[in-house]
Amino acid sequence: MPHDPYKALYVHLPFCVRRCRYCDFATEAAPSDNPAIERYVEDLCLQVRRASKEGELGAVETVYLGGGTPSHVGISRLSMLLYTLSLSMRLEPDVECTMEANPESFDARMAADIWALGVNRLSLGVQSLDDEVLGILGRPHDAQAALAAIAAAGTRFDNVSVDVMCGIPGQSVASLADTLQRLVDAGAKHVSVYPLAVEEGTPLYRDMMRGRFPEPDEDEQAEAMVAAKELLERAGFHRYEVASYALEGFECRHNKAYWTGKPYLGIGRSAATMTQNDQRRMRVTDGQVTDDLDRRQMYAEDLMLGMRMSEGVAFELVEEASSVLPDAKQAFARLIELGLVERTERSYRPTEQGWLQGNELYGALFDLA
């Protein structure tokens, strides 16, 4: 279908040194010298070239190399991929280019090389700086390696993000606070804090079913999220999305594209592509259509996604949405009564309570269509 230009590009590298015990992402454990990785990256390069020749990369403003563990594929394959990207689109400093890395496969040499090839934001999978917690999660690195990776990142990157997990049975609030404080002290500019979700089919889930691992407690997870918020806000971070904190100017533009309904192209196994025009929005993964939304559903989804962000949704968007969703304003009035949303001068934004009752908040808006 004729579609609006893609604004964001996601490239998926689905390989890890081994699988973490909680992982249900599209990834596989493979040694870094496995020839399958070589073939996969070559194929990615061809897909990037094809997208470029078809004119699909001309308006891309953010690039995200995610996984899996992109750093696990090694510098020669990353060089090939990043070089291909730089030949295929405008990869200038104003284009945010993030790469994910894991501590066990990242060092100062890789930092220097990927920086030279156009990466300007690094996202490190740390999860915790408590070795006991890392053991529960089955992470392939310890706290010391994580701190070494942050130091290595700092040799080239100003914009360093870390992922942290909370609400893990066995993890105290003090352990979480200690992790966050040390990450802030180490120079992280962006922190994503996610509660542990134990997904069916993972080793952690099997342990939970056998009674060897306690089920995460929702109240404890909420308490951990509140503790994280307090500590990070004291350190000067602002919470710009339900799970994302940043120092001023270090918000992730790529993720914001996802939350503000900008079209994105996904390249690689299991990478989703969202294609749209003003009448229709489609998501496709591995050739399968996973969403096919009409105009009403698009607006409802935009309102819902907007509620993930602290800035919420501008009155203009709600006004526009009302032309096809006549109950939109009423829905916001009801959410305000419930204490899940508040009005600012120019927008409706989620309250703390709204984020804690996320399902109710998001559901009320998505159900408008």
Ligand code: SF4
């Ligand atoms: S590093 Fe990430 S993608 Fe890889 S196994 Fe662990 S959780 Fe899964």
